[in-house]
Amino acid sequence: MRILLVSSMYPGLDDPDYGTFVRGLAEALEREGHEVVPAVVDRRSGSVAKQGALLLRALRGLRPRPDVVYAHYLVPAGAVAALVATVARVPLVVTAHGRDVRNVGAVRGVRALTRLATRRAARVIAVSDYLRQDLVARLPELDGKVEVVSAGVDLERFAPGDGAEARARLGWEGEPPYFVCLGTLDERKNVVRLADAFARLGRGSLAFVGDGPARRALEGRPGVTLAGRVAHDAVPDWIAACDVLCQPSLVEPFGIALLEAMAGERSVVATAVGGPPEFVRPEAGVLVDPASVEAIADGLRAAAKLPSPNPAAREAAARHDVREEARRIAEILAAAAR
Numbered sequence: 001m002r003i004l005l006v007s008s009m010y011p012g013l014d015d016p017d018y019g020t021f022v023r024g025l026a027e028a029l030e031r032e033g034h035e036v037v038p039a040v041v042d043r044r045s046g047s048v049a050k051q052g053a054l055l056l057r058a059l060r061g062l063r064p065r066p067d068v069v070y071a072h073y074l075v076p077a078g079a080v081a082a083l084v085a086t087v088a089r090v091p092l093v094v095t096a097h098g099r100d101v102r103n104v105g106a107v108r109g110v111r112a113l114t115r116l117a118t119r120r121a122a123r124v125i126a127v128s129d130y131l132r133q134d135l136v137a138r139l140p141e142l143d144g145k146v147e148v149v150s151a152g153v154d155l156e157r158f159a160p161g162d163g164a165e166a167r168a169r170l171g172w173e174g175e176p177p178y179f180v181c182l183g184t185l186d187e188r189k190n191v192v193r194l195a196d197a198f199a200r201l202g203r204g205s206l207a208f209v210g211d212g213p214a215r216r217a218l219e220g221r222p223g224v225t226l227a228g229r230v231a232h233d234a235v236p237d238w239i240a241a242c243d244v245l246c247q248p249s250l251v252e253p254f255g256i257a258l259l260e261a262m263a264g265e266r267s268v269v270a271t272a273v274g275g276p277p278e279f280v281r282p283e284a285g286v287l288v289d290p291a292s293v294e295a296i297a298d299g300l301r302a303a304a305k306l307p308s309p310n311p312a313a314r315e316a317a318a319r320h321d322v323r324e325e326a327r328r329i330a331e332i333l334a335a336a337a338r
Contacts, residue, residue, distance in 0.1 A: 001034045001035070001066075001067040001068060001330070001333060001334060001337060002034075002035045002037065002064070002065075002066045002067050003029065003034055003035065003036045003037065003066060003067065003068055003069075003070050003333060004037050004039060004058065004061045004062065004066040004068070004069045004070065004081075004084070004090075005022075005026055005036050005037065005038045005039065005040065005070050005071075005072075006039050006040070006054070006058050006061075006069060006070070006071040006072070006077050006078075006080055006081040006084065007019060007022045007038070007039075007040045007041070007071065007072040007073065007077050008040075008041050008051075008054070008072065008073040008076055008077040009022060009040075009041065009072065009073065010022055010023060010038060010040035010041065010042045011023050011042060011232070012042025012043050013042075014042075014043050014044075014045075015042065015043050015044050016231050016232055016233075017229070017230075017231065017232040017235075018042065018043065018044055019040075019042075019072070020232050021151040021152075021256050022040075022072050022151075024151070024152065024154055024322050025151060025152065025322065025325070025326055025329065026038065028152070028154075028322045028323050028325070028326030029326050029329070029330060031323070031326075032323075032326060032327060032330055034330060037061045037066065038061075039054060039057035039058035039060070039061045040054070040057070041053075041054050041077075051076045051080065054076070054077065054080055055080050055083070055084070058080055058081065058084040059084060059087070061084075062084065062087070062088045065088055065090065066088065066090055067090065067333075067337040068090060068091050068092070068093060068333045068336055068337045069081045069084055069085040069088070069090055069091070069092045069093070070092075070093050070094075070095075070329075070333060071092065071093070071094040071095065071117070072094075072095050072097065073094075073095070073096070073097055073100045074094060074096050074100040074101065074104075074113075074114045074117050074118065075100055075103065075110050075113045075114055075117065076113070077094075078094040078100075078113075078114070078117030078118070078121070079113040079114075079116050079117050081094060081117065082094075082116050082117045082119075082120035082121070085120060086120060090337075091122045091336040091337055092117075092120050092121045092122060092336070093121060093122060093123050093124075093125065093329075093332055093333055093336050094117050094118065094121045094124055094125070095124075095125040095126070095127065095149075096124065096125070096126050096127070096131060096135055096146075097127055097131075097151075097253060097254070098127070098131060098252075098253030098254065099253075100114070101126075101131055101134050101135045101138065101253070102134075104135075104138045104139065105138055111138075111139075114139065115139065118139065118142055118145070121145075122335075122336035123145065123146075123147060123332050123335075123336055124142060124145055124146045124147070125146070125147050125148070125149050125329070125332065126146050126147070126148050126149075127148070127149070127150050127151055127253060127254040127275065128148060128150065128253055128254045128274070128275030128278055129148050129275075129278060130253065130274050130275045130277075130278065131148075131253045131254070131274075131275065132146045132147075132148050134253075147332060149325055149328050149329055149332070150254060150259075150275075150279075150320045150325055151254065151256055151322070151325070152259075152320050152321060152322030152323075152324070152325030152326065153256070153259040153260055153262075153263045153317055153320050153321065153322055154263075154322050155263050155314075155317070155318060155321055155322075157236060158236055158239065158260045158261075158263035158264045158317075159236075159263070159264065160240070160264055160265040160309050160314065161236065161237070161239075161240030161264060162240065163178065163240055163241055163242070163243065163308070163309075165240075166237045166238075166240035166241035167241045169237055170227075170234075170237055170238065170241055172205070172207060172225060172227075172241055174204075174205025174223065174225070175203065175204060175205055175223075176204060176205070176243065177203075177204045177205075177243045177244060177304040177308075178204065178205050178207075178241060178242045178243045178244070179198065179204060179205065179206040179207070179242055179243070179244050179245075179246050179269075179300065179304075180206075180207050180208075180209060180238050180239065180241065180242035180244075180245055180246065180261075181194055181206070181207070181208050181209065181210075181245075181246045181247065182209045182210060182235065182238065182239075182245065182247070182257040182261075183209075183210045183247065183249075183257060184210050184211070184212040185208060185210055185211055185212030185213065185214040185215050185218065186212040186213055186214055187213075187214065187250070188249055188250050188251065189210075189212075189214075189247070189249050189250075190248050190249050190250050190271070190290050191208060191212075191214050191217075191218060192214055192217050192218070193248065193290070193291075193293050193296055194206075194246055194248055194296060195208075195217075195218050195221055195224060196293045197248075197293045197294075197296035197297035197299075197300060198223070198224070198297075198300060199221065199222070200293070200294075200297040201297060201300060201301065203223075204223060204300075204304070205223050205225065206223060206224050206225070206246075207224075207225040207226075207227055207238065207241075207242070208224070208225070208226050208227065209227045209228075209229075209230055209235070209238050210227075210228070210229055211228050211229045235260065236260075236264065239260060239261045239264040239266055240264055240266075242261075242266055243266065243267070243304060243308040244266065244267050244268065244269055244285075244300065244303040244304055244306075244308075245257065245258060245260075245261030245262075245266050245267075245268045245269070246268070246269045246300070247268065247269070247270050247271065247276070248269055248270070248271050248288050248290045248296050248299070249271045249273075249274070249290060250271070250273065250290050250291070251271065251273045251274045251290075252270070252271050252273070252274040252275060252276055253274055253275055254274070254275040254276075255270060255271075255274070255275055255276045255279075255280075258270050258276055258279075258280065258285070259279065259317050259320055260317075261313070262279075262280075262284055262285070262310075262313035262314060262316055262317035263313075263314055263317040263318070264309075264314070265308075265309035265310050265311055265313055265314045266308065266309065266310060266313060267284060267285050267286075267303045267304075267306040267307070267308065267310045267313055268280060268284065268285035268286075268303065268313070269285060269286050269288060269296070269299040269300055269303045270285055270286070270287055270288070271287070271288065271290045272287040272288060272289060272290070273290060279316060279317075279319065279320060280316070281312070281316050283306070283310075283312040283313075283316075284306075284310065284312055284313035284315075284316045284317075285303055285306070285313065286299040286302045286303045287299075
């Protein structure tokens with residue numbers, strides 16, 4: 001198939017970590033023999049005008065005519081893709097990732113644009129069953145139209161690595177157990193409660209890999225390292241460097257960082273709210289109440305007692321191999337294109 005990929009997030013020169021999971025799926029589809037033509041936004045910065053540029057890129061991608069338009073994020077990419085698919089008279093499939101669903105009914109105009117995208121779409125994909133249920137609750141007319149396929153994880157890229165060697169490469173010094181939190185330092189990622197919970201352990205090392213508005217609240221804490229934002233190529237090293245990957249977010253529609261860590265044979269501490277309960281098994285990690293510092297601290301202690309490396313975590317992650325998820329998506333796209 002010739003697939004026109006329309007996405008609001010995609011890695012670029014200035015932001016190589018931006019929407020890497022979308023590129024991973026695109027590359028997996030190409031390995032399956034499909035032609036993927038990207039029409040994407042590849043930088044975080046910029047005004048609303050970049051969405052106009054997205055529309056122009058998508059229109060240029062219609063030559064030659066694609067078999068199907070495949071969009072990531074309901075709004076704005078899904079709405080843009082709906083217009084382009086209508087112009088080309090080709091089918092549309094759109095994937096919802098999380099914030100795009102939360103914005104329905106919360107941000108003015110998003111519900112109407114989401115309906116524009118989903119009514120035009122032959123099928124809608126959600127990255128977790130939690131997200132599917134949330135989307136259908138907000139737009140009941142989608143009941144029966146939404147399938148669940150995760151973004152998947154590259155098992156070759158996130159292969160097991162030696163912890164001591166990774167810490168040496170990164171220059172991360174400290175004492176075990178080693179904990180890492182990957183992601184934006186903001187309220188939803190719950191990083192302040194995580195740091196408070198870590199302080200209750202009285203031992204170990206915690207590294208925050210990412211940046212955001214909560215950074216100042218994390219500075220100067222004993223045992224805490226602030227690595228800042230890193231290139232996506234450095235993420236496997238940070239995963240290998242830890243014993244436990246922590247993501248006790250207030251809500252996590254899926255949790256790709258958790259899956260990447262599990263693929264690297266690392267145990268996880270994950271939020272019990274959202275998608276993680278669908279793939280974090282007891283032998284792979286611990287689910288916690290994100291609103292409770294005490295529960296997060298207990299989760300850190302319990303996860304630190306799991307094996308490191310943890311082959312059971314990789315076994316669980318293998319169920320979401322990006323190659324298999326890409327094949328499932330290709331089947332959905334092919335069915336829409338018939």
